[in-house]
Amino acid sequence: MTxxxxxxxxxxxxxxxxxxxxxxGCPVATAIAHRNTQGSGQKAPEPEAQVYFVxxxxxxxxxxxxxxxxxxxxxxxxxxxxxxxxxxxxxGDREPDFAAYGLSGGGAVMSLGELRxxxxxxxxxxxxxxxxKRVAFLTGVARExxxxxxxxxMRMAMRLQSENGMQTFIYxxxxxxxxxxxxxxxxxxxxxxxxxxxxxxPMPEITIEDGRPVITCQDDISHETFRLRPDxxxxxxxxxxxxxxxxxAAVFQIQRDEQGFAQSDNVHRxxxxxxxxxxxxxxxxxxxxxxxxxxxxxxxxxxAAAVLGEVLGKKVVAEDAAEIDTxxxxxxxxxxxxxxxxxxxxxxxxxxxxPLVCERCGICAAECxxxxxxxxxxxxSSIGDDIAQxxxxxxxxxxxxxxAFCCGRSAAPAARLASMMGRRLxxxxxxIEVPCAGSVSREFILEAFTRGAxxxxxxxxxxxxxxxEKGNRHARSRAAEIRSLLPLVGIDKERLTTATLxxxxxxxxxxxxxxxxxxLEKRATRTGSAVGSETA
Amino acid sequence: MAQFPKNVMVIGGGVAGxxxxxxxxxxxxxxxxxxxxxxxxxxxxxxxxxxxxxxxxCGACMVEEKLGQAVADPSIRxxxxxxxxxxxxxxxxxxxxxxxxxxxxxxxxxxxxLCYRDCPEGAVHRGYSASTRPFYAVDVAHCLQFKDQSxxxxxxxxxxxxxxxxGEPQKLTCEADAVVVxxxxxxxxxxxxxxxxxRFKNVVTSLEMEDILxxxxxxxxxxxxxxxxxxxxxxxxxxxxxxxxHLWCSRICCGTSMRMARMLxxxxxxxxxxxxxxxxxxxxxxxxxxxxxxxxxxxxxRAIPGDIYENEDGGLKVVHQDVDSxxxxxxxxxxxVLSVGLTPAEGxxxxxxxxxxxxxxxxxxxxxxxxxxxVFLAGAVAGPMGIADxxxxxxxxxxxxxxxxxxxxxxx
Ligand SMILES: Cc1cc2nc3c(=O)[nH]c(=O)nc-3n(C[C@H](O)[C@H](O)[C@H](O)COP(=O)(O)OP(=O)(O)OC[C@H]3O[C@@H](n4cnc5c(N)ncnc54)[C@H](O)[C@@H]3O)c2cc1C
Ligand code: SF4
Ligand code: SF4
Numbered sequence: 001m002t003x004x005x006x007x008x009x010x011x012x013x014x015x016x017x018x019x020x021x022x023x024x025g026c027p028v029a030t031a032i033a034h035r036n037t038q039g040s041g042q043k044a045p046e047p048e049a050q051v052y053f054v055x056x057x058x059x060x061x062x063x064x065x066x067x068x069x070x071x072x073x074x075x076x077x078x079x080x081x082x083x084x085x086x087x088x089x090x091x092g093d094r095e096p097d098f099a100a101y102g103l104s105g106g107g108a109v110m111s112l113g114e115l116r117x118x119x120x121x122x123x124x125x126x127x128x129x130x131x132x133k134r135v136a137f138l139t140g141v142a143r144e145x146x147x148x149x150x151x152x153x154m155r156m157a158m159r160l161q162s163e164n165g166m167q168t169f170i171y172x173x174x175x176x177x178x179x180x181x182x183x184x185x186x187x188x189x190x191x192x193x194x195x196x197x198x199x200x201x202p203m204p205e206i207t208i209e210d211g212r213p214v215i216t217c218q219d220d221i222s223h224e225t226f227r228l229r230p231d232x233x234x235x236x237x238x239x240x241x242x243x244x245x246x247x248x249a250a251v252f253q254i255q256r257d258e259q260g261f262a263q264s265d266n267v268h269r270x271x272x273x274x275x276x277x278x279x280x281x282x283x284x285x286x287x288x289x290x291x292x293x294x295x296x297x298x299x300x301x302x303x304a305a306a307v308l309g310e311v312l313g314k315k316v317v318a319e320d321a322a323e324i325d326t327x328x329x330x331x332x333x334x335x336x337x338x339x340x341x342x343x344x345x346x347x348x349x350x351x352x353x354x355p356l357v358c359e360r361c362g363i364c365a366a367e368c369x370x371x372x373x374x375x376x377x378x379x380x381s382s383i384g385d386d387i388a389q390x391x392x393x394x395x396x397x398x399x400x401x402x403x404a405f406c407c408g409r410s411a412a413p414a415a416r417l418a419s420m421m422g423r424r425l426x427x428x429x430x431x432i433e434v435p436c437a438g439s440v441s442r443e444f445i446l447e448a449f450t451r452g453a454x455x456x457x458x459x460x461x462x463x464x465x466x467x468x469e470k471g472n473r474h475a476r477s478r479a480a481e482i483r484s485l486l487p488l489v490g491i492d493k494e495r496l497t498t499a500t501l502x503x504x505x506x507x508x509x510x511x512x513x514x515x516x517x518x519x520l521e522k523r524a525t526r527t528g529s530a531v532g533s534e535t536a
Numbered sequence: 537m538a539q540f541p542k543n544v545m546v547i548g549g550g551v552a553g554x555x556x557x558x559x560x561x562x563x564x565x566x567x568x569x570x571x572x573x574x575x576x577x578x579x580x581x582x583x584x585x586x587x588x589x590x591x592x593x594c595g596a597c598m599v600e601e602k603l604g605q606a607v608a609d610p611s612i613r614x615x616x617x618x619x620x621x622x623x624x625x626x627x628x629x630x631x632x633x634x635x636x637x638x639x640x641x642x643x644x645x646x647x648x649x650l651c652y653r654d655c656p657e658g659a660v661h662r663g664y665s666a667s668t669r670p671f672y673a674v675d676v677a678h679c680l681q682f683k684d685q686s687x688x689x690x691x692x693x694x695x696x697x698x699x700x701x702x703g704e705p706q707k708l709t710c711e712a713d714a715v716v717v718x719x720x721x722x723x724x725x726x727x728x729x730x731x732x733x734x735r736f737k738n739v740v741t742s743l744e745m746e747d748i749l750x751x752x753x754x755x756x757x758x759x760x761x762x763x764x765x766x767x768x769x770x771x772x773x774x775x776x777x778x779x780x781x782h783l784w785c786s787r788i789c790c791g792t793s794m795r796m797a798r799m800l801x802x803x804x805x806x807x808x809x810x811x812x813x814x815x816x817x818x819x820x821x822x823x824x825x826x827x828x829x830x831x832x833x834x835x836x837x838r839a840i841p842g843d844i845y846e847n848e849d850g851g852l853k854v855v856h857q858d859v860d861s862x863x864x865x866x867x868x869x870x871x872x873v874l875s876v877g878l879t880p881a882e883g884x885x886x887x888x889x890x891x892x893x894x895x896x897x898x899x900x901x902x903x904x905x906x907x908x909x910x911v912f913l914a915g916a917v918a919g920p921m922g923i924a925d926x927x928x929x930x931x932x933x934x935x936x937x938x939x940x941x942x943x944x945x946x947x948x
Contacts, residue, residue: 020935023944144824147817178787178817180919183776184899187783198815200838200859220838223862257821265821267593268601271928287821298925301932308938309562413600416666422649465591502585503600504665507753 005307006031006053006070006083008248009090012293013283016300017087018050024308029053029083033244034074053081058251061086062345064357065278066310085278085307088248088262089299092284092291094237100142101206101235108212112137112149112236115156125164129232135160136169136215136230140176141199147179148291149236154185156234157194169195169228171204171215180294197226239288252279253342255469262286268467271302275340275469277357280306320376321358322365326350328372335364335373340469361468362439366478371443375435380443383432387451390430399427400454400520404513405444405475407437409467410503411459417506425510426517437461438471445482445496455495455520457513462500472500494523541566541611542941545631545712547620547887550578552915552926553718554602559934560716561611565941568710569606570633571616572883574661574673577603578720580923581664584749586795588802593820594795595923602927604667615708617673623715623890629910631710636676637703644698645670651690651699656680660690664750674701714910714937717887717895718930721878721916724774724782731770731874736846738764741773741876742793755800755807757871759850763804764871768854769793770841771813775877775920783899786877786920791819793875794830801833809834810869812841812856844872878920912937 004027007014014030021028029051055072063069068083096111103109118125139145139153150172157168170189175196177183190196197219204217214229241260249256254274255264262281263269272280282299284291290299321343324335329351336344336351343357344364353364353373365373391401406412412433419425430453434440437460448456458479460472479498486493499512542565546553549571557567575581581603583596606612617636624630640651652660652672659678663671680687681701691699723743726733733739737758740748748756755764771793775786794816797809811834820826830836841856842864851870858865884895896905898919907913914933915926 023939024942025944144818144827174815174817176818177776177785177815178790178819179785181784181900183785184783187778198838220859223860259821261821265593267591267595267598267924270598270924271931289818289821295925295928298928298932301935302928305559305563305931305935305938308935309559312562312564409601410597413604413666420647420649420666420668420671421662422647422653461591461597462585462587463590464593465587465597500587500589502587502591502597504583504596504750505585506666507751511753 003027003084003311004029004051004082005085005087006081007087007089009088009242009283009285011089011091011283013089013296013300016297017089017282017303020300020304021307024304026304026307026311027051031055033058055079058247061252061279063278064276064343064354066313067356068278083278084310085280086252087272087303087307088245088252088254088279088281088285089283089303090242090244090285092242092288093240095240096237097138097142097235101138103206103213103233103235105235108231109233109235112139112152112156112234115234116152119156119159129160129164129166132166132231134167134169134228134230135232135234136171136213136228137234137236138171138215139236140172140174141204143238144174145176145236146239146288146291147176147182148288148295149239150176151179151182151185151292153234153236154182154189154194158185158189158192161189161194162192167193167195169197169230171197171199171217173199179292239284239291242285245285252276254279254281255340257287259288261288264469265464266467266469267465272299272306276342278310319360321355321360322353322362322373322375324351324353324364325372325374326352328370330370330372332369334367334369338363338367338474340471359435359468361436361471362434363436363468363471363474366439366441366444367474375439378434378439380441380447383444384447384451386432387430387448387453391428391452400517400524401428401430401452402426402455402457402513402517402520403430403432403448403453404457404459405432405434405437405440405448406459407461407472408433408435410461410465411437411501411509413503414501414505414509417504418510421506421510423506423510426513429513429517436466436468436471437475438466438468440475440478442478442482445479449491449495453495454524455497455516457516458496458498459509459512460498460500462502465502492523494519540564540941542713543568543711544714544716544937545570545629545710546716546718546914548578548718548720548883548915548917549573549576549614549616550718550720550915550926551580551599551602551923552720552917552930553578553716554599554606555927555930556716556718556914556934557606557612558602558609559931560937561609563934563938565611565938567612568712569612569614570618570620570631570710571614572618574617574636575663575668576606576614576616577665577668579723579743582743582750583746583792584796586792586799588799592795592798594792598923598927600665600667603665607667607669615710618708620887620890623887629710629712629715631712633708633710635706635708637705638670639674639676639699639701639703640670640672641698641700642670644696645672646696647671648695650693650695654689654693656687656689670698674699713941714912715891716912716914716933716937717884717891717893717917718914718933719881719884719887719917721920722881722883724876724879726773726874726876728780729773729874730842731773731844731872732846732852733874736844736850736852738846738850738852738870739844739872739874741874742769742789742796743876745796745873749796754803755871757850765806766808766810766869767797767800767871767873768810768812768841768852768869769797769873769875771811771875772840773874773876774879776814781899782877782879784877784920785817787817787925788920788922789875789877790817791922793873794819796873797834798830810867811836812839812854814838814840878916881917884917910940912940
């Protein structure tokens with residue numbers, strides 16, 4: 001097994017990760033796509049003490065944290081490379097918001113990025129900005145921005161104002177000061193003479209006069225109409241995922257957020273984790289919110305900590321993974337497609353579960369059309385026995401018998417909290433805690449009715465909160481399907497319900513089961529059938 | 537390489553302290569987590585989930601998860617109810633702790649809640665998480681037995697015989713190779729602001745609002761227990777305020793209050809919400825679209841109110857500047873939430889002296905911190921930050937601790 005970590009992407013965060021890992025003697029290789037080295041953008045490998053992994057095309061990545069195998073084509077040959085971890089990083093792309101303001105770059109209009117690159121050299125800046133006296137910055141007017149962009153704007157304005165003797169104006173809607181020291185920076189820029197114009201609706205009017213934009217608007221604070229014809233208008237940028245990310249995300253099979261960044265919008269993906277063990281995302285590649293230097297440093301440290309934890313090998317997963325019965329398996333690859341952690345791998349076209357990767361969400365077992373997958377401890381029969389026991393355990397046969405399938409990360413702790421808070425729960429409530437609601441199969445639900453449940457609840461975490469990305473939605477759509485079929489077998493569909501909860505919603509849990517219980521009782525009296533009597 | 541396991545003392549059991557302890561444990565280090573209050577989880581364990589029909593990524597449930605993991609981790613020793621009396625430094629650290637007696641026996645308590653229900657002084661406190669053991673604790677400052685030995689109600693009512701209101705404080709020593717200070721923040725107490733806080737019952741802080749929501753699931757008014765119909769949120773209370781010398785944005789209050797308001801509107805669409813604000817800070821990856829929805833769902837007024845008066849019925853008159861006319865207007869609300877900011881914690885001062893530590897000036901977080909060798913900061917102790925940032929900062933701190941213990945300061 002190798003201890004090497006492969007870093008994809010370059011820039012500040014990549015350098016920081018390397019520095020941190022170097023300090024601990026963890027070997028690092030920097031991945032370089034060969035074709036990129038011929039184009040203009042990326043730097044070619046420099047002959048220093050760094051190790052490179054140069055490839056033409058990345059083909060696949062299997063395995064998990066501590067033991068990943070990358071397949072790539074290099075000069076026509078397929079090569080294998082082992083890695084302890086892969087870290088996706090890089091600067092991300094920046095798109096100037098020209099179009100949103102009806103402007104185009106050039107002449108008296110410049111993007112924040114152009115100004116930033118000019119600022120590297122005082123001479124270049126002086127030459128390019130010769131004769132410029134008044135500068136307007138448009139930031140977060142057309143689109144809301146992150147603090148990192150606002151910080152750049154404030155720093156640039158400050159510099160032009162105090163070093164280049166210009167008068168600067170910052171147009172914005174909501175000044176983004178929710179970053180380290182930014183409120184103080186804002187005050188400093190105001191002291192230096194930077195003028196802020198804060199806007200609400202509508203957009204300022206921007207027209208072109210003699211090739212220069214004229215900005216007319218009403219300031220929120222002074223309520224006055226303000227017309228300005230600056231010598232230079234600087235338009236801010238929107239941070240985007242880097243262009244090459246599509247390919248990497250596809251090969252590494254990681255979930256992305258709506259904007260395409262390398263991490264899903266999921267609270268469980270804390271700091272640098274993705275849905276795959278051993279594939280980490282650090283810096284602006286994972287979110288525009290971590291574009292600032294301070295945040296990038298934190299990301300780099302967390303990536304290094306994750307690698308180090310892996311190398312030290314503290315975490316050993318001992319729990320039973322899902323198992324595929326190869327005799328029963330029809331190789332439809334449903335499990336392969338649906339596993340959120342990419343734990344199902346193909347060996348000679350036969351899907352098998354990598355026990356080190358499996359998180360026991362049970363989505364595969366619940367979705368397998370051939371019922372070929374077993375999640376140890378959560379077989380239909382053992383769930384059924386558990387339910388039967390719960391039913392007979394309670395002597396109070398008057399109340400409806402409710403089976404609540406509870407996600408172990410949300411509804412189950414909420415249930416515990418409810419009883420600890422002293423909430424009275426229905427007398428005959430059987431909680432079946434599952435690792436993820438994604439494991440609650442159609443069979444489980446039907447089993448609950450077969451074993452005498454008067455009502456069945458499928459309680460998941462909220463949409464967008466699932467550690468297994470979509471386990472909650474799978475569970476709810478299965479339940480919806482069964483609900484529509486229940487009348488066909490003579491069962492009132494209201495006896496099956498779904499709801500979403502978070503682990504801290506004890507009070508809500510109590511209310512939910514209470515009102516379900518009351519509803520069951522009401523319906524039972526209405527239809528005349530005795531609650532708690534044998535049902536099939 | 538240094539001999540492991542080493543032992544690290546983490547001071548403060550909020551989300552930052554918990555996350556630091558967990559990452560240290562991942563890195564092969566044993567932890568003593570020292571918390572002064574009776575419960576772990578810090579401020580954030582109190583928060584209500586803000587989900588609408590979907591998760592809005594407020595992060596509250598992550599605190600719950602970290603707490604559960606820490607409780608289950610055998611390399612982390614959890615020491616609640618502790619006061620740090622002294623810290624000696626002699627290569628390593630040696631801390632003398634005083635631990636309050638466990639008035640409620642965790643092994644016997646079944647969390648039936650009778651003591652909580654029956655205490656005449658409200659001196660029995662309740663935890664916020666199912667991972668909290670015991671779930672109840674006695675606050676000696678308010679307990680009559682401790683005052684004048686006049687009450688034994690909880691002892692009598694407890695069916696498990698789990699309560700004893702006597703016992704000597706325990707003396708403990710903690711030997712550590714490094715110390716992490718994760719003492720967090722104090723929420724601003726807006727008594728000095730002209731909003732009648734403390735006098736008008738229906739003026740509450742956002743932190744108190746969390747408790748109201750956890751208990752009721754609805755924005756009920758303290759005066760009559762009725763759900764509010766017209767609410768105002770006042771932003772930046774105690775933040776971005778030159779008159780207080782608080783030249784920082786607390787970073788979390790726009791997100792937390794707007795998520796709260798959206799959740800309440802989702803549960804009760806008739807609820808009217810007005811936000812008084814200076815600038816709305818970006819929260820979440822999808823802020824651009826969330827912001828558009830917020831503009832449709834509630835009224836946003838760019839003005840910070842100057843005054844609040846109370847009506848006879850407990851209703852409130854908020855005096856603010858009308859955006860269009862620029863004139864001062866009075867408007868009625870039945871509940872006002874003050875979005876209080878973060879301020880440096882008193883608890884930090886309690887240990888700073890013992891460690892010769894000077895934390896950063898929050899106005900200039902890159903400035904003056906003096907952190908001695910072997911001492912590390914994690915989370916909101918260093919400046920205002922949210923849950924996800926506190927966890928990220930904790931990961932950084934843990935890595936730096938490991939680097940220090942390995943004699944590899946390059947890790948810093
Ligand atoms: C009203 C409000 C709402 C918020 N909502 C959100 C939100 O929705 N999302 C979000 O991300 N963030 C939110 N935050 C921010 C969140 O509370 C912080 O990010 C988080 O609590 C920081 O964790 P911490 O561990 O650093 O500090 P704390 O939570 O303050 O924990 C510090 C711990 O240290 C202990 N301690 C202090 N001094 C000592 C000592 N001397 N010895 C021993 N122990 C000590 C304290 O008792 C406490 O348990 C909110 C904050 C407020 C005020
Ligand atoms: S149980 Fe979940 S994590 Fe495990 S293999 Fe099946 S789908 Fe993947
Ligand atoms: S986050 Fe919002 S409310 Fe809080 S201080 Fe910053 S601007 Fe004010």
